[in-house]
Amino acid sequence: MSDATQDAPAHPGTTQTGKTAWTKFLTATEIDTRLIGMVAALLIIWTGFHLYGVIVNDFGAFLTPRNLWNLSVQTSSIGIMACGMVLVIITRHIDLSVGSILGFCAIIMGTVQVNILPQFLGLGHPAIWIITVLVGIAMGACIGAFQGALIAYGAIPAFIVTLGGLLVWRGSAFLVARGETISPVDETFSLLGGGPYGAIGATGSWIVGLIACAAVVLLVLNGRRQRTKFRFPQHPVWADTFIAVVGCAVAIGAVLLVNSYPWPRGIVRRYTQAEGIEIPEGGLFISHGFAIPVLILLAVGIVMTVLLRRTRFGRYVFAIGGNPEAAALAGINTQWMTVKIFAIMGGLAGLSAVVASARLNSATNALGTLDELYVIAAAVIGGTSLAGGVGTVFGAILGALVMQSLQSGMVLIGFDAGMQQVVVGSVLVLAVFLDILYRRNSK
Known part of the structure; x- marks a missing residue:
């Protein structure tokens, strides 16, 4: 029988199944x-x-x-x-x-x-x-x-x-x-x-974001390895995958956010004049980054x-x-x-x-x-x-x-x-x- 069948409430209309599923989720992910x-x-x-x-x-x-x-x-x-x-x-x-x-x-x-x-x-x-x-x-x-x-x-x-x-x-x-x-x-x-x-600009922000994603994945894998080493019960694979995906999504989302905020036009103009850069007709987009x-x-x-x-x-x-x-x-x-x-x-x-x-x-x-x-x-x-x-x-x-x-x-x-x-x-x-x-x- 499936877990949903085993956890079904004794009386129709109760919310025990939802509570059990939520409790299982929190227990598995340790959030x-x-x-x-x-x-x-x-x-x-x-x-x-x-x-x-x-x-x-x-x-x-x-x-x-x-x-x-x-x-x-x-x-x-x-x-x-x-x-x-x-x-x-x-x-x-x-x-x-x-x-x-x-x-x-x-x-x-x-x-x-x-x-x-x-x-x-x-x-x-x-x-x-x-x-x-x-x-x-x-x-x-x-x-x-x-x-x-x-x-x-x-x-x-x-x-x-x-x-x-x-x-x-x-x-x-x-x-x-x-x-x-x-x-x-x-x-x-x-x-x-x-x-x-x-x-640090767009490039530096992507480097930071990719390092953060790699760190999240390594931490999850190291956690599973340590649990095996010390004979602790393992988290479900889906739970560790969920943590890794959410962590990477937050890191990548943060990078996309900070890179979408450009320098003000006045600062871009002063910067290009000092560096001898010609501004394109459509303007020059320089990201702030983190x-x-x-x-x-x-x-x-x-x-x-x-x-x-x-x-x-x-x-x-x-x-x-x-x-x-x-x-x-x-x-x-x-x-x-x-x-x-x-x-x-x-x-x-x-x-x-x-x-x-x-x-x-x-x-x-x-x-x-x-x-x-x-x-x-x-x-x-x-x-x-x-x-x-x-x-x-x-x-x-x-x-x-x-x-x-x-x-x-x-x-x-x-x-x-x-x-x-x-x-x-x-x-x-x-x-x-x-x-x-x-x-x-x-x-």
């Missing part, structure tokens, strides 16, 4: 239901803003290559910090200072590359942007480690330490720059913020996922989040782990400062204001539980995309800043409520 929910919510948000813009308000379509490309760039800074916030929240802590750390690191990097390094290396030296990036990341990591030490060894609650940090580092940024905006930044450094020149900030975000997401899921450090993070006392009794140095987790968070805030200040082409002490709220919201919406012990990096990135989609859509609609904050706060509370319901139903 998190919260991930499906986030993807569905994102599609609803995009479709809603698109229809509202086209039919009701007539401000233009939301689902255009230009808007989605800009959306990906805008998500990068928040998404990078959300990757670190996952570790912090999993271990039952919180970091309210990430936005201020971003602003402080941006000011330090602006001072270094505009006021200090040119005096020694010369204006436009190729090492300026490298040194600046390293200084920003190192500064953020040191600040994070310092706050982590106060939390771990000083036994001060993370809420208090990072709340103080929110004020201290914002004020320090103002004092360092004396309230002034530092600009313009190094030309090569500014490419890290995106823009037509801060993207923006550099998006590639940085993807690289951070991959590294943090490997760190969290494939290393001893990651196992310790989940152990501490699940039961801190038991983790300490098991021999885990929870204090030193806390310092390292907050150092990673600070380093990622410094990296976000690189992206944010490069995109703005300047450094200001107001940069990153209220970013801590969006970062925490992104992590929670992405499935990281405030109760600790649960969270995924790519879920947080998806949560950041949801938050940025809401913000960008509301700007297009014409909502003022107050209404935007109301919506963001409401979404955060709703996300925590849904997490509570999910945890209650999964017991």
